[in-house]
Amino acid sequence: MAYHMLIYVVAFLPATILLYQLVPQKFRYIVLLCANCIFFCSFSKGLIIYLIAAILVAYFFARWIEKIGEKKSDGQKAVTKAKRKVLALGIVLNLLVLVVLKYTNFFAKSFIDLTNVFGSKWKFAPIRFLVPIGISFYTLEIISYLTDVYRGTIKAEHNFAKVALYLSFFPQTMEGPIARFSETADDLYAGRGITFNNLKFGYQRIAWGLFKKMVVADRFYYMVSYIFSNYQKLDGSIMLVGAMAYTAQLYMEFSGGMDIIIGSGQIFGINLPENFRQPFASKNASEFWRRWHITLGTFFKDYIFYPVSLAKPVKNFAKKVKNVFGRNVSKFVAPTVALFCVWICNGLWHGAQWTFIFYGMYYFVIIFIETITEAPVKKLTDKLHINRESNVYKAFQSVKLFFIVIIGEMFFRAESLKAGFIMFGKIFTDFHISYFWNHRFKLHLDAYDLIVALVGVLVVVIVGFIRERKPGLRERIDRKILPVRWIVWYACILTVIFFGAYGSGYSVVELIYAGY
Structure with missing residues (x-):
C-alpha cells in the first residue's frame, strides 16, 4: 500500500478517519498509532522491528539526556559534557543501523575496487540487506529530536506511545517531510475532531497530488526509463530531453506525494511542514534548495551547517587563513567547510552510489561559485547599467537555473557516474535536433501520452505562477460561488480518473523517494 494507490485513498484513509472520529478524544492518538503499524506492515512487514528499535533509542536516550540535565549539583560544564556523550551515543546507534543497511555494500565495493587498481584480484560479493522503507527519514527525525532535547529547546516526551506516533505517523513514513517534534507534537496528540473544512481541504490537496503523480509523473516514467537505459545508442538531443523529462517526473512525483501526505495530515488537524515552494521560481541554486525538499535543507542547516561552521577547529583554521591571506579570504572558510559537509551528507543521504555523491559535490561547487561571485557580479551589472529586477534579467536567471537543475538531475538519475558523463558529453558532441x-x-x-503529460506540466506551471504571485489559491477558490468550486475540483478529480496513467497498458510506478 502506498499513498497514490486506490486502497489508501478510498479504504485505508476513510477507515482511519471514521475510527478516529468515533473514539474519545484522549485515545485518538492511539488510533493513529495503530494506523501507523498497519500502514508500515503493509509494505515492510517484519522490518517494523527496525522502526521499533529506533523509537526505543529515541525515547530512552531523550529521557537519559533530560535526567542528566536535572543534576544541578554536578556543575554546568560536567552536566553539558555528560549530556553531549549521551547525545553522541544515541545518534551513533541510529546512524550505525542506517550505515550498515544502506552503505555496507557501497563502502566494501569501493574499497575492493581501489585495491584492484593496485593489483589485487579480490571479487566483490554483495550482502543482501532488507532495508525498511523510510529509514533515512525517521533517522533524521530521531537526530533532531535528541539534539533538541539536548539543547533544551524541547522537553523529552515521557509517553512512549506519543514518541512512537511522532516517528511513525503514517502519511510521513515513506517520503517525509522531515518534521521537528516541536512542529507536529501538539497536533499529533491533541486528538481534535475532524472538521468539514479540514476534510474538504485535505482531500482537495490529495486530489491535486494525485493529479501531479498519476497524470504527469507516471507518464514520464516510461520515457525516462528508456532513455537512461539506452543512452549509449541515443543522440545528445535525447539526453537533454531525458534530463528534462526526469526533472519533471521527479518534481511532479515528489511534490505530488507531499500534497497527498500533507493533505492526509490536514484531515486530522495535523499541520505537517511544507516541502516545496515553487522551486523553479528561484533565481539561483541557493534559493532553489530553500524551496526544494525544504525540510531536508533546514535539517542540514540547523544540525550540520551551523554546528560545523561554529566548531572550534573550523574557527581556528579560519584564523590561520586570515593571518596568511587576509580577512577577505578567511570569511569564506567556515561557511565553505560547513557547506562541503552539508553537501557530502546530502549526497550520501540520497543513496549509496557515486552518482549521489557527485550530485552533492555538484551543488556544493555551484553554490560556492555563486557565493564568491555574488559581489563581483553585482559590481559588474551596476557598471553595465543592467537592472537586476528587470523581467529580462530574471528570465536569464531562470533559464540558467533550469539548466543547472536538469544537468544535476541527469547525474542523479544516471545508472553510473560514467554513464552520467557520457550522457552529458553527448549534449555537446552528438546533438542533432532532427534526430529528436x-x-x-x-x-x-506516444503522441497521446506526451500531450497529456505536457498539458499537465503546463497546468502545474500556471498554478505555481499564480501561487508565487499571490499565495492562498485554494482559499480564494473556496470563496467562489458553488458552481465554480465544483468545476475546479471535479475537473481535477475527473482528470485523475480519466487521464491517470494506470490500468491496461500501464504498470505500477514505485515512489522514487520511498527508496531513500
Whole structure:
C-alpha cells in the first residue's frame, strides 16, 4: 500500500478517519498509532522491528539526556559534557543501523575496487540487506529530536506511545517531510475532531497530488526509463530531453506525494511542514534548495551547517587563513567547510552510489561559485547599467537555473557516474535536433501520452505562477460561488480518473523517494 494507490485513498484513509472520529478524544492518538503499524506492515512487514528499535533509542536516550540535565549539583560544564556523550551515543546507534543497511555494500565495493587498481584480484560479493522503507527519514527525525532535547529547546516526551506516533505517523513514513517534534507534537496528540473544512481541504490537496503523480509523473516514467537505459545508442538531443523529462517526473512525483501526505495530515488537524515552494521560481541554486525538499535543507542547516561552521577547529583554521591571506579570504572558510559537509551528507543521504555523491559535490561547487561571485557580479551589472529586477534579467536567471537543475538531475538519475558523463558529453558532441524530431514518438511515450503529460506540466506551471504571485489559491477558490468550486475540483478529480496513467497498458510506478 502506498499513498497514490486506490486502497489508501478510498479504504485505508476513510477507515482511519471514521475510527478516529468515533473514539474519545484522549485515545485518538492511539488510533493513529495503530494506523501507523498497519500502514508500515503493509509494505515492510517484519522490518517494523527496525522502526521499533529506533523509537526505543529515541525515547530512552531523550529521557537519559533530560535526567542528566536535572543534576544541578554536578556543575554546568560536567552536566553539558555528560549530556553531549549521551547525545553522541544515541545518534551513533541510529546512524550505525542506517550505515550498515544502506552503505555496507557501497563502502566494501569501493574499497575492493581501489585495491584492484593496485593489483589485487579480490571479487566483490554483495550482502543482501532488507532495508525498511523510510529509514533515512525517521533517522533524521530521531537526530533532531535528541539534539533538541539536548539543547533544551524541547522537553523529552515521557509517553512512549506519543514518541512512537511522532516517528511513525503514517502519511510521513515513506517520503517525509522531515518534521521537528516541536512542529507536529501538539497536533499529533491533541486528538481534535475532524472538521468539514479540514476534510474538504485535505482531500482537495490529495486530489491535486494525485493529479501531479498519476497524470504527469507516471507518464514520464516510461520515457525516462528508456532513455537512461539506452543512452549509449541515443543522440545528445535525447539526453537533454531525458534530463528534462526526469526533472519533471521527479518534481511532479515528489511534490505530488507531499500534497497527498500533507493533505492526509490536514484531515486530522495535523499541520505537517511544507516541502516545496515553487522551486523553479528561484533565481539561483541557493534559493532553489530553500524551496526544494525544504525540510531536508533546514535539517542540514540547523544540525550540520551551523554546528560545523561554529566548531572550534573550523574557527581556528579560519584564523590561520586570515593571518596568511587576509580577512577577505578567511570569511569564506567556515561557511565553505560547513557547506562541503552539508553537501557530502546530502549526497550520501540520497543513496549509496557515486552518482549521489557527485550530485552533492555538484551543488556544493555551484553554490560556492555563486557565493564568491555574488559581489563581483553585482559590481559588474551596476557598471553595465543592467537592472537586476528587470523581467529580462530574471528570465536569464531562470533559464540558467533550469539548466543547472536538469544537468544535476541527469547525474542523479544516471545508472553510473560514467554513464552520467557520457550522457552529458553527448549534449555537446552528438546533438542533432532532427534526430529528436524523427524519434519524438519512439521514446516509449506516444503522441497521446506526451500531450497529456505536457498539458499537465503546463497546468502545474500556471498554478505555481499564480501561487508565487499571490499565495492562498485554494482559499480564494473556496470563496467562489458553488458552481465554480465544483468545476475546479471535479475537473481535477475527473482528470485523475480519466487521464491517470494506470490500468491496461500501464504498470505500477514505485515512489522514487520511498527508496531513500
